[in-house]
Amino acid sequence: MKAPVGVILAGGLASRMGGGDKALRSLGGQTLLSRVIERISPQVADLCLNANGDAGRFDAYGLPVVADPLDGFPGPLAGVLAGMDWAAAQGADTVVSVAADTPFLPCDLVPVLQLASEGQAHPLVLAATEGDTETRSSKGRLIRHPTFGLWxxxxxxDLRAALEGGLKKVVLWTEKHGGREAVFPDERAFFNVNTPEDLAEAERMI
Structure with a gap:
């Protein structure tokens, strides 16, 4: 199966972190973004960063920066669309999205997503984990991680038209197109840093 290209989603407002670029916060001597790049870049044929505003602040990372194609911070699906548009320009058939605030993302993310997509007319798979008592989720219930997907x-x-029509929920669109879930065994791999408390917890995790 042809390797996808990747898009790191960093277009959010980071309001729970007090604003600014959450991806540039330091964790164990590296930025969150550096840790995400280290984990995803070996799994994809090429990689871009979805971020809004002055792209120059990410120059040190050497990645092309693509902004949301729609105004008003319409959510992570706009970042996915930005990645899909960039992927099309690279001649790629699929793009894998990951969040910029998830420093422990799976090192086998792409092959597991691709395996789950076998037989689909349009490879469309979201990462998921099973709920457990530690996260106060219903045991056995699938918890989707919609910023991690194969698109x-x-x-x-079709996605552009849906977003222009006001679509906000990722799953509504993926289910319409026969989307699937790829189940990963460790929910901690998708731990995301939203607050200063989360950053402190991530420090403990490493």
């Missing part, structure tokens, strides 16, 4: 470039115009 078909062929559906980018």
């Amino acid at each position: 078909p470039v062929a559906l980018r115009d």
Whole structure:
């Protein structure tokens, strides 16, 4: 199966972290973004960063920066669409999205997503984990992680139209197109840093 390209989603407002670029916060002597790049770059053919505003603040990372194609911070799906548009320009068939605030993302994310997509007309898979008592979730219930997914470039115009029509929920769109879930065994791999308390917990985790 042809390797996808990747997009790191860093277009949010980081309001719970007090604003600014959450991805540039330091964790164990590296930025969150550096840790995400280290984990995802070996799994993809090429990589870009979805971020809004002055792209120059990310120059040190050597990645192309693509902004949301729609105004008003419409959510992570706009970042996925930005990645799909960029992937189309690279001649890629699929793009894998990851969040910029998840420093422990799975090192086998892409092959597991691709395996789950076998037989689909349009490869469309979201990462998921099973709930457990530690996270106060219903044991056995699938918890989707919709910023982590395999997306078909062929559906980018459909996604654009849905977003322009006001779509906010990722799952509503993926289910419409026969999306699947790829289940990963360790929910901690998708731990995301939203607050200063989360950053302190991530320090303990490393």
